[in-house]
Amino acid sequence: MSPFFQRMVAGLKLPASKSTTRDQAIATLPLPSFLSLAINAAEPLVKVGDHVLKGQKIAEGRICAHAPSSGTVRAISNTDEGYLLSLDCDGQDTWIDSEPVSSFTDWDFKNASTRELLIRLHDAGIIGMGGAGFPLTEKLLSARNKPIETLIINAAECEPMVTSDEALICEKAYEIIQGIKILQQLSQAANVVIAIEDDKTAAIAAFNAALINHNAIRLQIIETRYPSGSETQLITMLTGKRLNAGQLPADVGVLSHNVATAFATYQAIVLGRPLISRVITVAGSAIGKPCNMEVLIGTLIDTILNACSFNADQCKSLLNGGPLTGSVIHDTSQGVRKTQHAVIAAGVHQLRRQMPETACIRCGHCSDVCPENLLPQQLLAFGKSDNIAALTQHRLTDCIECAACEVVCPSHIPLVDYYSASKALLAELKQEQEKAQWAQARFERQQARKAVLEAEKEAKRLARTQALLDKSAISAAASVSTENIKQSTTAATEPAQVTSTAVADDPVAKALAAARAKRGEPATDNTNSSQPIAKNDPAELLKDRIHTLTTKLATLEGPAKEVVERSIAAMQEQLATMQEQFAALQTETLSQAVEVDDPVAAALARAKAKRASDAQAPVLNKEAETANLDEKALLQKRIDTLQAKLETVEGPAHDVIARSLATMQQQLLDLDKAQS
């Protein structure tokens, strides 16, 4: 509990154990005969049997993949994470364009557009090479709308035994600086800071030499303290800013990239070379010749171990990555991945003594070293009891699994294992929650779709009835005698109220009955039940429907509500149209009747029609008044209005209008004929 109060730097001093590989030049592995490429987040572009050339893009997606050497695709298999592509190398190592193309000579990228650079980086399959493996372009794009003040280049490499970044810096400092310049240009960061631990003297010297002409880039030497290379640690150390829970570095104006990512960026932009190789450290007491080595992505762990005089008998633990954060390699026939920075073969004496796990005494040493200022002892207790709420409150997801807590734990508790399990549980629950939300959304969408379909069906049905009505009313009106005018107009105005006594003589009622029979509805006795009558009046039906929907509207929410609102609006429109048509129909019927016979009866009918249209749609008053004008002109006018309206409406309403337009035009023609 010695560092009791809030510290700037947590973490702990660990023996670096880097001396065996620290000062070694980067070795190169002889061209392997076989490569095994794990393809994640991308779809293969090649088939089994295809011959590919070095640098040829073999998978396209979030993380593009390229053939690390020329050869033949032996197999492509599906895995949990994506695809596994086996490549038989032909030993020629032929580049796809004989030589890597480069349109940017050194320092020339300054004139390139951001878009161009991003496309190149994406096409080169560059990812964050520090470990997380997040696609670089996605990281850059996600920070695009946030002002970036500081660009941090992470060269800390705090994990014991791993020296791959250090070796890369010693040999490629100049190239790395160019990569950093590109990354700076892409993020528009004002300041650039390279963070490096103070024990890497050779790398510091290399950087200093390469930085002579670059005053804008600051080299910050930090204390060697595990895990100084963690992103949050670096940000706090270099900028004094603290990340709150859930915040991304870009939210506080910081973007950080690994030094190896900067080098890969240089290769992609300046050399036009995709990410097909990387530097890894091969070390551990079971390795005869520990070294830093540039290997092609996909090189088998077996191949690497053989080249480094691996002593299998001595090896107690084979790790992908460093001793603290690495994961156990179970299958040595797997290929090197883009994010892998070390292969550690630990011998007997390097293995942690097999201390049995004892009870947590809550000594708090773990919280003293936690770089994320978590309370590991509490997380352990909450994890054991699956206390989801408390785990979330204590920021389990902020744990970077650096294992510093494990190192200091006097009870030898494999804390990171517990945290991984808890994280998996949290992720699972979150997924379930998302699933439930998705299902809920789907249900709502379905309901909304149903409502739309129903509305459309209803509208079509109404349109059909309307058309039938139009027809029958017109034919009826045309054929009725003068004596029947009164009756027929009543039927046309209020078709739903036709009495059964009238049916016997009334052709309109007959027509209606026929229409009903055609629809498959029983020809009900209208006087006995009022419900079917109401149903047969399209306007009433529509009104009824609108009413129902309006009531329903109150109970709905979200997208469904919008849809229903829209259909109500459409129906109201329809209703208006229908009422217009009724008015027009009456006028027409009457005018035809007038032409046929009695002016008194016609006047009566007109008055009645006016009253009816007044009651139905006050908006139409004006038009109804003009009904006394020349019928032909009126019809023409109405056609014009409707045509104009036709342009503005959609869906079922459109159909209805179109149909009634056609009818009217026919009438107009008929009128013309009759006049002539």
Add this chain to the structure above:
Amino acid sequence: MSSAMNPFIAKRSSAQIMQQVMLALMPALFTLTVLFGIGSLLNVFWTLCAALLAEALALHLRKVSILAHLKDGSAIVTALLLALALPPATPWWICISAAFFAILISKQAYGGLGQNLFNPAMAGYAMVLVSVPSYLLYFPTDANTVSEAVQLSLGLASWPDHYTSATVLSVVQQNQSLMLDQLWQSELFGKIAGAHYEWVAAAFLLGGIYLIVQGIISWHIPVAFFVGLSVPAFFFYDGGSSVSSGSALFHCVAGGSMMAAFFILTDPVTNCADRHAKLAFAAFSGVVVFFIREYSSYPDGIAFAVLLVNTAAPLIDKIALTIKAHKA
């Protein structure tokens, strides 16, 4: 996973930490023995036997490896603390009941090491204190012989009157007529907080400093406790009238203050987890100790104060976290 290899290992295991605590308690045990005879050693004997037996029994019932868990040493530390808290040569049945209560009820019933809510030693002590207060409120004033001590411990005899007295804390509490200066004229009071007992307190202080140097405890908790105890003591001190309860220094040295500061409140299991909450925990304990001494019928309030603040530990943690989350 990382645990598959992780070549780095903590400086000390939990068992080794316990051993260091035991070692740090030795000066106090030694001083008590020198000043008052082997009574405290007999206490240790009884509590140790009972604690180990109870622990083994509980582990057996829990169907876990008895030896592996006994080795963690936590039961021994509890037994030692209990033995030192009890007056030298306390009757065996009191020692045993206290130890059984400490281990079985206040530790194992909660799920064993690391799971207990209450400090086991203080829970055991409080239990016997409320059950048989008359045996615990009087302390010897001088050393007795081995045979006397054994008889006392076996319950075959009781302390001769001239050998025991009420503790200075209880004298001060019950004093109504004398100025404090006059009280201190008495041989009983020594220089600061009781003849002989000042040296025991010094021995606890020595052990505590050792633990701090070893990095097993942090100095912040004892300091916070002393601050929490001193501030009210300072404000209530009227310069030494007959109703005064004694100076801040008196309170920090008298009774179980030193032991609590370095060995009880630093118990990580029953403390808060958050570092700032730990400070609040210790300071709050100090305040409660003072008010128990001042206003209750018990002369010393360490055990009750610790148990009370133990129950508040999760709440203090929660408040600290909420404040921090609010600030962030």
